[in-house]
Amino acid sequence: MPENTASQDKETQERVHDVTVLGGGSFGTAMAKVLGENGHRVHFWMRDEAQVNEVRDTRINSRYMPGIKLEGDIQPTSDFEDAIGKSEIVFVAIPSKAFRAVIRQHSDQFREGQIVISLTKGIEEHGFKLMSEILQEEIPRCQIGVLSGPNLAAEIVNRDLTATVIAAKDPDVRRAVQDLLGCEYFRVYANVDIYGVELAGALKNIYAIVAGMASALDMGENAKAMLITRGLAEMSRFAVSLGANPMTFMGLAGVGDLIATCTSSKSRNFRVGYAVGKGKQLDDAVAELGQVAEGIYTLKLVKEKSEAIGIYMPLVRGLYEILYGSASINAVINSLMMAVQNSDVEFILPRTITQ
Numbered sequence: 001m002p003e004n005t006a007s008q009d010k011e012t013q014e015r016v017h018d019v020t021v022l023g024g025g026s027f028g029t030a031m032a033k034v035l036g037e038n039g040h041r042v043h044f045w046m047r048d049e050a051q052v053n054e055v056r057d058t059r060i061n062s063r064y065m066p067g068i069k070l071e072g073d074i075q076p077t078s079d080f081e082d083a084i085g086k087s088e089i090v091f092v093a094i095p096s097k098a099f100r101a102v103i104r105q106h107s108d109q110f111r112e113g114q115i116v117i118s119l120t121k122g123i124e125e126h127g128f129k130l131m132s133e134i135l136q137e138e139i140p141r142c143q144i145g146v147l148s149g150p151n152l153a154a155e156i157v158n159r160d161l162t163a164t165v166i167a168a169k170d171p172d173v174r175r176a177v178q179d180l181l182g183c184e185y186f187r188v189y190a191n192v193d194i195y196g197v198e199l200a201g202a203l204k205n206i207y208a209i210v211a212g213m214a215s216a217l218d219m220g221e222n223a224k225a226m227l228i229t230r231g232l233a234e235m236s237r238f239a240v241s242l243g244a245n246p247m248t249f250m251g252l253a254g255v256g257d258l259i260a261t262c263t264s265s266k267s268r269n270f271r272v273g274y275a276v277g278k279g280k281q282l283d284d285a286v287a288e289l290g291q292v293a294e295g296i297y298t299l300k301l302v303k304e305k306s307e308a309i310g311i312y313m314p315l316v317r318g319l320y321e322i323l324y325g326s327a328s329i330n331a332v333i334n335s336l337m338m339a340v341q342n343s344d345v346e347f348i349l350p351r352t353i354t355q
């Protein structure tokens with residue numbers, strides 16, 4: 001009967017689930033908070049014992065989320081086995097540089113069929129692997145998904161209205177994540193394009209750095225719109241050439257995340273770009289940030305990859321020349337502005353139309 005089905009659905013949704021968050025940084029803390037407030041038992045794993053004690057005793061992660069109280073049944077631990085042993089779903093918020101090492105070190109502790117969702121927006125240095133590919137290689141017996149979207153941790157912890165995307169092949173995995181995370185301030189949309197959703201989250205960090213620089217230089221709203229829109233064209237062109245669905249880039253994980261991070265100083269990538277735009281050295285800007293800015297690593301990998309596969313990415317090339325070469329910001333801006341003037345929406349009008 002329809003009423004029975006509805007009430008059974010509600011009952012399933014309201015059941016307390018054992019869930020795990022791996023990684024005690026800003027985003028791990030934000031996701032643990034949402035899950036705790038949704039009534040779940042959250043096993044919150046972090047490597048630093050002092051941080052575990054602080055979160056247990058004060059309910060605050062002062063290094064990454066000062067002043068934010070973690071409500072609900074959140075159980076911090078540095079014991080990995082204890083953290084994932086009872087869990088139905090494991091969320092991984094470990095920066096891309098450490099992602100494989102952490103999963104590999106503990107791979108035998110994951111259970112057959114356990115759902116493992118990457119929250120990480122980066123690319124592995126060797127082999128251009130995305131985090132879902134690493135999970136597939138290291139723990140193939142698990143069910144894998146990725147979560148990505150305009151999800152600034154600093155806003156989520158304030159319960160500011162937010163939406164995200166869960167991408168997974170299995171509809172049960174998508175539904176499970178929607179049910180666990182969805183609440184009055186957090187909406188979870190679904191997609192099947194794992195590669196596109198994940199690549200969008202990693203690529204947009206590059207353009208957030210560019211946008212931060214433009215903001216530091218007070219370049220104006222027209223320039224910001226140009227950079228965001230051409231960034232979207234560039235990242236879609238690259239991702240589609242690697243097999244992503246172009247429509248994914250019209251959604252929250254694509255244009256949505258690009259808007260959030262390219263327009264906000266809450267984005268760490270934006271802040272790094274801003275600092276460099278104000279004349280700081282990259283290393284100093286990153287050291288001052290004290291948190292991960294994935295875009296500075298992704299930039300190098302995407303530049304190499306785009307050259308290897310012959311995809312035109314002038315913003316990536318220009319930013320690379322500023323951050324890792326010897327080009328001045330003004331010289332790069334000048335060369336971008338004087339480059340050949342192509343078609344606007346090149347998948348409708350071919351690139352050659354104006355040539």
Ligand SMILES: NC(=O)C1=CN([C@@H]2O[C@H](COP(=O)(O)OP(=O)(O)OC[C@H]3O[C@@H](n4cnc5c(N)ncnc54)[C@H](O)[C@@H]3O)[C@@H](O)[C@H]2O)C=CC1
Nearest residue numbers: 024025026027028047093095098120121151152153291292
């Ligand atoms: N902060 C945000 O607003 C969002 C971040 N993300 C993504 O989430 C991922 C994690 O970022 P954040 O939590 O923001 O970074 P963060 O810099 O705030 O924290 C990183 C955390 O990872 C831990 N960590 C680093 N290496 C580790 C290792 N070997 N073993 C165990 N733990 C280790 C650190 O101790 C720290 O707790 C990144 O890929 C980021 O792009 C995604 C959406 C939003």
Ligand SMILES: O=C(CO)COP(=O)(O)O
Nearest residue numbers: 149150151152267268269
């Ligand atoms: O991905 C994010 C928001 O969606 C966070 O961006 P930053 O890593 O630049 O802070």
